[in-house]
Amino acid sequence: MTSWRLSPFLKLCVAVHAALLLAWLAAPQYWPWLLLALLLLHGGIALAGLLPRCALLGPNLTRLPAAAIRRGEVAITIDDGPDPAVTPAVLDILRQYRAPATFFCIGERAQRHPELCRRAVAEGHDIENHGQRHRKHTSLFGPAGWHGEVGGGQGTLQAITGRSPRFYRPIAGLRNPFLDPLLQRSGVFLASWTRRGYDTRARDPDTVYARLVRNLAAGDILLLHDGNAARTADGKPLILAVLPRLLDELAARGLKPVTLRQACETD
Numbered sequence: 001m002t003s004w005r006l007s008p009f010l011k012l013c014v015a016v017h018a019a020l021l022l023a024w025l026a027a028p029q030y031w032p033w034l035l036l037a038l039l040l041l042h043g044g045i046a047l048a049g050l051l052p053r054c055a056l057l058g059p060n061l062t063r064l065p066a067a068a069i070r071r072g073e074v075a076i077t078i079d080d081g082p083d084p085a086v087t088p089a090v091l092d093i094l095r096q097y098r099a100p101a102t103f104f105c106i107g108e109r110a111q112r113h114p115e116l117c118r119r120a121v122a123e124g125h126d127i128e129n130h131g132q133r134h135r136k137h138t139s140l141f142g143p144a145g146w147h148g149e150v151g152g153g154q155g156t157l158q159a160i161t162g163r164s165p166r167f168y169r170p171i172a173g174l175r176n177p178f179l180d181p182l183l184q185r186s187g188v189f190l191a192s193w194t195r196r197g198y199d200t201r202a203r204d205p206d207t208v209y210a211r212l213v214r215n216l217a218a219g220d221i222l223l224l225h226d227g228n229a230a231r232t233a234d235g236k237p238l239i240l241a242v243l244p245r246l247l248d249e250l251a252a253r254g255l256k257p258v259t260l261r262q263a264c265e266t267d
């Protein structure tokens, strides 16, 4: 357990609230302008939670730490599983390339297919927390909603793998100011990504691959999906069409796949 520290942006927001209150007490006739300022402030806070790579609400891992960059490391992160129709083939590919990856699993899916989580851990991958239910309206969560989603996922995945997740990724990276205090107190880090392939929507593997390797460099955190994976025109899950090519490209460039935990714990 660590104590919670407000981000500089949220400290500023608290100060602006106080200033608006004092201004209203001093000059209540200006209330329409003060109300407008308040609405704009809250719009800004909401927007910060809708931008997945934004760090205004609290720490947010969008790239690997400096030491991992110096070591030429890249983290492949795989969301929304486990899925019995896709995950075993993903694990086969990763084993073939001896490439560790980070699986952001959904608690309820992990409960249905615990053997896939255990296989992933046994083969050197890490299981991290993508929420117990992968609920879509996280932007509207209060502390209890976040506790159910984050705490539920932590408990489920710990029970299955014997290891407590170190990272949490909300659905689509959406969040609000109530998430960060919970994460900080739990010792769990928010992790987003450097680039994503949008492989739950795109049907063309070339497009997804091009998105992932554009400006590819050491320190990148790449996002693919084994759960909710779109299918190619011939019915193949996108990740299976893209992953071997991506791993070939990493090897060709001398970049080393690691898990988020490996990259951050050896910093």
Ligand SMILES: [Zn+2]
Pocket (backbone or CB within 6 Å): 079, 080, 130, 134, 170, 171, 172
């Ligand atoms: Zn997801």
